[in-house]
Each structure stands twice: as structure tokens, then as C-alpha cells.
Amino acid sequence: MTRKGQTLRLLALFGLLLALCPDVPAQSLRLPPHEKLVLKNGLTVLLMGKRGVPLIDVFALVKTGAAADPAGQEGLASITAGLLRKGTKSRTAQQFSADLDYIGGSFGADAGADFTNISAEFMTKDLARGLELFSDAVLHPTFPQSETEKILAQSLDGVKSTKDEPQAVLGLYFEGYLYGSHPYGRPSDGDELSLKRIQRDAILKFYEANYAPGNTILGVAGEFDSGEMRKKLEETFGAWPARTVASAAVTAVPPSKGKKLLLIDKPDATQTYFAIGNIGVAVNDPDRVAIRVVNTIFGGRFTSDLNEALRVESGYTYGARSFFDSRKAPGPFEIASFTKNETTTPAIDLALQVLEKLHKNGVTAEQLASAKSYIKGQFPPTMETSGQLARRIVVDEYYGLGDDEVNQLEARVDAVTSAIAKQIIEKHFPLDNLVFVLIGNASAIGPAVKKYADKIDQRPISDPGFWPPPAGAQK
């Protein structure tokens, strides 16, 4: 969760760039050549041949995600995705697994807020079998009743298991407290109550309504022959009947006003896990590259202001960071760290001081130059494998960002000046309006943390759901 992991996540999550500057020649970093085609049924296909190891990666994006879950049935999109491999018109769940494992293939399906993603990887020599398996799951799932019950019960225990790891649920509570009833506030994998309400009928309906060629982008990257790949795709995905799908829209939410604090009580915790932030920006925000540069300085790498203060200088924590999780509509901005019970308020105070300092002092020319080098130097390994590339081209296509998101990155990073950084800090790094979420031992830290906000909420971690408390959630 801390530095290294964060940085990678940042780069992967939000490859955000800005249309500030004109084209600059001599870019060293470019997307490998790829082609786009649209099949007769409306399916958008992106193909990228790539030399290296003999593997092929397939990444399908269905333009509907957890944000479309009906209130009270959180987890529906995720469960639907999870069931794709659990029985098709020609295979039982066991047969699917046996066929997949025999070729050493991998398969994954999950729903995030904005979209559902389904991915697979197999060896080039197994292209025909691998693609047939992948298309079987996406096109012909049968959602058997027994498998549905099984996955719902497992997911429910999965939520409980996650609550044993404060760091894994901190973001869920934070997003719930920040967004309230807005779709981005809902747990994409559901909670202990919502998973009990999901029925097979709702899953079938969700699939029928959203899994359609016109609502899907398919990316393939790796070692393959383009002609053969087109032929195989026509044979499999070409047969997917076209269907009309209502497009999912997510409304933008304005940032939260004032200060509020949610304390999640975990009585055995010896460490407090905290998140501070507000609503950030959308994935296509014109400021996205400049934000990335400033956030690199503030909380996006090991020598960031936050990590320097909370880890390197004070030893309060193993790691402190900040990130913008950008989505179709504005996603969260979050400062996150953890510290032992005794240093909870000193660490939070220090994090807030670092934020104030950023506003007061801005960034130095030296910091700016360093952050630019860092972003440019660390970017190529995020586009190294066919799995990374398949995902990248599909997600950028979905968000309407295009190849310039990668090809113009260096130029756009270079265009960020101190003056621009100053505007970015004012505009995008909240100072007076902040949402706090803490997971920790309430009896040890409760009284001291009241000073951060006028509005204080509290609930035990063992109570079902996250935030807001679901109806009937009191134990």
C-alpha cells in the first residue's frame, strides 16, 4: 500500500495528460503501433502486435460498472462479472477452469466504478483455444443458480475478511463518507447486507442490459499474426448479436463543504489508519498532467513532502502518500497514512501542516524539475507488457483520451511551470474543506481527534456495511 505500490497505482490508474501545449517533436516515448476496427455488430476492437515473450493479452471493457448498481444491491456488477466463468452454454464452471488451466491461461473479471473489465492471458500457440474460452465467458454465460448462490456467499465472507485489514477498507469508508448516496460512494464489491439481496434474476437482467458489442471495447496485445487474429475475432466476437444499450451517465458531485470526521472503531487496533481529502477531478480534466506533477511533489513518491515529513523526518509511519483517483466524473483526492495510537494527532497535524505549506510556499524550481524527470523516467515500465498495453489502449479509448495521452506525456509534463503549479494547488488541493476518515481504537484516540471537525460520526468496524450505515445495519 505504501510508496512503491502507490506510485505504480498512480501511474496505472491515471495516465492523465493535458492539452495545454502544441505538439513537440522528438518524443522518445510512444505507444507501439496499433489498429482500430469496428465489427459489424458495433464492437470496437484495438489490436497491437508486440514482440517479446510469446504471450497474448486480451482486455474487454464493458462500459457499465459498479456505479450502475441499484441502491441496496451494491456488488451486482462485480458479481455478474465474477460469474462469467462459472458456467456457459457449453461448459460447466469446472470444465471452464480445467480448459483454462490446461493451457496455463489466466482469466479475471471485475467491476470498478466506471466500467467492468474482463481480461485473459495465454500463450501465442494457444491463441485459438484461449480466444474461444474468453469469448465463451463473455458471450455465453448461463449464471447457474448453484454457482450464483456460491459466489454470493463467498463474496459476503470476502467482505468480512477484508475488514480484518484496516488498510484494505479505509478507501471504502472514505469514499462512502465523501460521496454519501452518490454511486461513487458505494462499495463496488458490495457489503454484508447488499449481497444478501442480490438475486439471479437481477444478475441476468444486468447482463442482458449491459453486455453488448456496442457497449464494449476489446483490446488484444502480444505476439500474433494480425490477419489470423482478425479472422479468429470475427469467428468468435463477430457472432455476438448487436443490442441497444442505454449508456450509463454519472453526475458530477461538488466538493464537500466544511470539515467532517468519521471514526471507525476497531478496538484491537494498535495503529490508526487515516484518510483526508475531498472530491478531486475527472479523468479528462484539462489540468490532469499538471495535477500529476504537483501531486508527485506533494505525496506521489518516496521523497514527496508528505513522506519526507511523516516517515523520513519524524518516523511516525512506514509510509504517507496522496493520490487523485480520477474517473469519468470527479473521483476522490486522498491523503493516506497510518501511525501508532500514541502519535495519531501529531501525525495528522503534520500532514495538515505539509498541506498548508504547499499552499503557502508552492513548489520550488528544483522540485518541479525533479518531479518531471521522475514521471518521465518511471513511465516506460508501465507500458512494458502486453497486458499493460492492452489495458492502456482500451481504457484511453473508453475515456476518449486517445494516443496523445501517452505520446504527448513528456511534452505536457515539460510544459508545467511554477506559475501553473501555483494555480493547480489553489484549485485542486483542498485546504479548508476536508473530509477525515480514521480507522482505529476509538477509546484511545476518540477524544483527541474531535478537534479536526465540527461534525463527528462514529461506528464499529464489525457493523455490516461501510458508510452511510445501510438500513437494518445495527447489530
Next chain:
Amino acid sequence: MKAIWYRFAVLLLFSALSLAATQVWAQSQEFPVSTRTLKNGMKVLVQPDHSIPNVALYIFYRIGSRNEHPGTTGLSHFFEHMMFNGAKKYGPGDLDKVMEANGGANNAYTTQNVTVYQDWFPHSALPLIYDIEADRIRDLTFDPKKIASEREVVASERRLSVDNDNGGLLDEQLWATAFIAHTYQWPVVGWMSDIEHWTMDDLKHHFEMGYSPSNATMVVVGDVSPEEIFQLCEKFIEPIPSHAPPPPVTTVEPEQLGERRLVVHKPAELPLIMIGYHVAQTNDPDFYALNILRSILFQGESSRMYQRLVDKDQLALDVSSSVEPAFDPTLAIIVAQPRQSVDPQACEKAIYEELEKVKSAPISDQELEKAKNSRLVEFYREMRTINGRANTIGTYEVFMGDYNKLFDAAKNYSLVTKDDVQRVAKKYFSANNRTVATLLPENEEKAKR
């Protein structure tokens, strides 16, 4: 499970030494490795790959928590942190700042066996990286203020990954119970009371003991030529004098003569089980058959354990196994998370029954073929990034004694027979040879009483 400790937490763990290679790969040798042993004894391995303009540089030191003693457990890991806190030319904080300002990033990890330093950077930063690495190998400094604050950082890391993490806590207890003589018995991060009591002298002694160039292997993969790397090594690394390596670890863990059991009571939503079996060290010939056996039992949703515990009987949320690369005989660990209101012993029983099945009847041809295919794909997954390749080449070199074993792995896996798989199942997975650790949720127990 938690035997690897990072300077900062990472998403991807290159922990499992997954060994498989193809004849395709071995024959084509698309990325040949060049080697040189410097005059001070450090071996350098270079594999050029110009697909991205970046470089991954790994330095493996053959020192880890197995070289420690009671009272200073966790010192290797703490020392790993101190390697970033100032040397003669690059003072406290300079290393990270200079490296990031030049587009580079770093991390490091410590295990029971090795301490590994990792740099990732654009080709333009190459001379700088060598200057930094030479500086800290030759002239590390120990600032008392940095020792004090880094001690707190490591304590926070321990609270994060052990004290507030059920898996980390149970894993620590498992090793402490399974080993009574050998130094694998204490945690890599160290006991909290040892973290609080290391001294400056302990650190200095550790540096002198473990950080001779002759005790290290350097692996460089990426946008480089062997010539330029060897030149940089001659200039920066070769002049650093060598000294005696750490004294050998001579203690041999005596054979376990009966099952050991331990229970941890802790507030938790779900129970957790870990079962550790003593197995041979990484360079033992059984290694390949053991990996094939673990694939058949645990890899993928068609594996025997997943089918039985997760799918059919619905006893567990997940079930997996791990074996870390090790110089000495180590543990194969099975981890299972029982479902809500499932008796952990029911999970245990099902695991033992599946183990008995592979002992009493041969696996099928189909299963053997599947396991070999899985190992092959896994190999490609590790070899597709310069980072994964640097780690894999170094791991083979250090733990197998020769990176060329990487290219023999395909042959070694293809030689594994059904009889071999049955033989290793019988040899290692016996009741007398196991230690069983169970975490029971405290709240649930209270409710039952």
C-alpha cells in the same frame, strides 16, 4: 507468506521462484547474459534489452535474518533501511532525492536468506547509479538521529504487517514453532523488543559481516551494453576492497518427530489456518517435483484443493501454498481461510485427505501436463519485464548457484514423472512433519461460550 520485507510495500511480489523455461526460449537465447567476476569477488550479470529505455539493477547480498542472533533479530532488515540513510558522498536523504531527480526509483527487500537492493532508472542515470551504489557499499555512515527515526519507521512497518495483520501474525508464530534450532525461527522484521534495542555497534558489525563485495551478485537488465556496465564496474565497484564473508550458518534443524500445533486468539472476522511442512532447500533436486505437486494441488480453480475446499465442500474462501527461495531446508506453507462458521478443523481434515490422495494414487497424465504448462506461462510472465528478469536471473544465480539453470529448467520439469510427484508427496507431507497454526476470532469464541 510474509517472509519478504520491503523497504516500502509493493503490489507485486516476486517471491515465488517459479521455474520453468522452454526450449524455445533456451535455444533462441534472445537475451543472452554476459558475466564477469570483478577482482574484489563481486559477480556481475548483464542482459541487454532495448525494448524500453530503462534499466533494472539488482544487487543481491547473501545475508538475511538467518545470519542473525537472539537479541538482534531483524537487524538485516533494519540495516537494509539504513543503506538509504547516508554515506560519505550522498548524505542522509540525498540518495533518494538525487535518484528521483534523475528519473530513477528504488526499493529493497530482505528475506531470511538475502538482502536485495533494486534500482529502476532511465539509461541516462547509469553513471549516477553506480556512483551512489559504490558510495554506500564503501562508505556508509551511521547518523544516530537517523537510527532513532528509522527505528520508529520499522516499528510502524511491524505494526502494519504483523501486529495488525492476521496473516503476518500467524506466519510469524508458525515459523517460531516449526523451527527450534535453525535461525529461520525468528521473523525477518525482528521481534519488537529487539527492534527497540539495536545499537550502533550492532549495525557496524552487520555491515562488516555482510557487505563485502565478494558476498554480492549484481544483475543489470535493460537498455545497456555489457561493455558499458563492465566499464562502470571497473571504475566504481572494483576498487572497493573485499573482506571475509559472514560465518556459515552451521545449525541444522533436527528432524521433526511429531505434529506441532499452536493457536492465536485475536479479534477477527474470520479464522485462518497455516500448515507448514519441512521441505528441502531450493537447490535440492526435489525442487522441480515439489513445484509440480504444488501446481496440481493449488494452482488455478481446477486444482485439487480449490475444487475440494472452495468449490465442492465450500469450506474455505481460498487455499494456497508457498515456498520461498532458501539456502537451508525450509517450509512449504499451506494457507486456508475458513468460511464463516466453518470449523477450521474441517478445513484441515479436507486438506489432509487431498494430500493422502496424491500419496496413495498416481496423478493423471492430464494433470502432469497441465502443471508443466502452468509453469511455462509463469516463466514467461516473470521474463517479460526487465524488472522480473533481473530478479529471476539473480535468484537462480544466488539460490541455484548458476543462472544457467534458468535455461535448464524446461528440461528439469519435463523429466518430472508421476512417480516423482507421488514420492515427494510422501516424503514431505506427513503428519509428523507438520506444524499447524490456527487463528481463532476472539469475538466469535466469546459468543459461543
